[in-house]
Amino acid sequence: MTMQDLLLDAVEQRVLRQLDVQFAMMIAADQPAV
16 A cells, blocks of 8 residues: 555545645655555
8 A cells, every 4th residue: 555545545534634635645756656
């Protein structure tokens, strides 16, 4: 499961605010795929 997948799950669960998600996705995009 990638960071993006985890973030998308969090969005569906309304755990993260939209701005937090956008910021996290930007950071995750800079990280190498694990």
